[in-house]
Amino acid sequence: MIQINELTKIYKLTKKQMMEHKTKKNMMKAVDNISLTAKPGEIYGLLGPNGAGKTTALRCISTLLKPTEGEIKVCGYDTVKDSENVRKKIGFLTNEIKLDPQFSPRYMFDFFGKLRGLDEETIKQRREKLFAYFGINGFEDKKINELSSGMKQKASIAVSLIHDPEVIIFDEPTTGLDIVTARSVTDYLKLMKDQGKTVIISTHIMTEAEKLCDKIGIIIKGQLTLEGSLEEILSETNTKDLEDAFFELYKQHNKEEA
Numbered sequence: 011m012i013q014i015n016e017l018t019k020i021y022k023l024t025k026k027q028m029m030e031h032k033t034k035k036n037m038m039k040a041v042d043n044i045s046l047t048a049k050p051g052e053i054y055g056l057l058g059p060n061g062a063g064k065t066t067a068l069r070c071i072s073t074l075l076k077p078t079e080g081e082i083k084v085c086g087y088d089t090v091k092d093s094e095n096v097r098k099k100i101g102f103l104t105n106e107i108k109l110d111p112q113f114s115p116r117y118m119f120d121f122f123g124k125l126r127g128l129d130e131e132t133i134k135q136r137r138e139k140l141f142a143y144f145g146i147n148g149f150e151d152k153k154i155n156e157l158s159s160g161m162k163q164k165a166s167i168a169v170s171l172i173h174d175p176e177v178i179i180f181d182e183p184t185t186g187l188d189i190v191t192a193r194s195v196t197d198y199l200k201l202m203k204d205q206g207k208t209v210i211i212s213t214h215i216m217t218e219a220e221k222l223c224d225k226i227g228i229i230i231k232g233q234l235t236l237e238g239s240l241e242e243i244l245s246e247t248n249t250k251d252l253e254d255a256f257f258e259l260y261k262q263h264n265k266e267e268a
């Protein structure tokens with residue numbers, strides 16, 4: 011279970027970042043007072059355009075960033091006060107954390123298994139299962155920098171799932187993957203959901219959110235503008251698909267801001 015209560019994250023901007031953002035303010039509110047709950051046996055999708063705040067929210071859940079305001083609980087543990095217990099519960103995938111190019115998927119997997127305190131037999135069993143599922147067998151001893159980007163992503167996913175986590179936090183897990191590989195990832199997430207795990211992902215792929223997510227939260231400029239099942243979102247926005255719903259909300263949001 012993930013419970014986010016009035017989460018706000020403000021970044022302090024450097025002069026260079028102020029220029030990039032074309033702003034005179036040295037603060038950037040990346041996440042603005044978001045509350046949401048993702049339950050066991052549910053896939054929650056955070057959907058939003060570039061820079062909406064999805065990665066920031068997921069990094070706060072995973073204890074990588076501290077909220078500026080608000081609190082987050084993962085399996086009942088506070089991400090600030092009880093971050094160690096949170097880290098034990100989660101499998102976290104984010105795009106800018108890369109596997110070391112010099113090592114092989116097997117080496118990385120075993121290394122992170124030991125770091126997680128798993129015994130050798132458990133590591134071996136998990137490795138065989140996950141490498142077989144994601145088609146990493148045959149590539150397990152190649153250097154990471156010799157692998158295709160899809161294979162790298164699959165290796166990162168396998169490593170993040172090494173300890174069979176109760177809560178899965180995946181930032182854009184299928185970005186850059188071909189449809190076959192992307193399907194193996196989304197099918198695995200469904201499998202995890204069926205096992206009662208809590209899954210939260212970020213995506214800007216509308217069809218992925220439509221097909222995969224039990225609940226969708228649409229985030230625009232740091233704010234959770236609408237949340238619900240696909241049916242609820244379509245009915246609320248009076249639209250026929252998620253793309254139309256998204257544009258409707260985007261238009262409304264920009265009108266309100268103007």
Ligand SMILES: Nc1ncnc2c1ncn2[C@@H]1O[C@H](COP(=O)(O)OP(=O)(O)OP(=O)(O)O)[C@@H](O)[C@H]1O
Pocket residue numbers: 021022023027038039040058059060061062063064065066067214
């Ligand atoms: N470390 C940082 N310092 C300053 N600003 C940041 C930092 N990280 C992110 N931002 C800014 O915060 C806002 C939200 O970024 P974030 O990466 O959370 O969005 P996102 O929805 O994940 O976008 P994308 O889909 O492009 O990955 C953006 O305006 C971004 O430029």
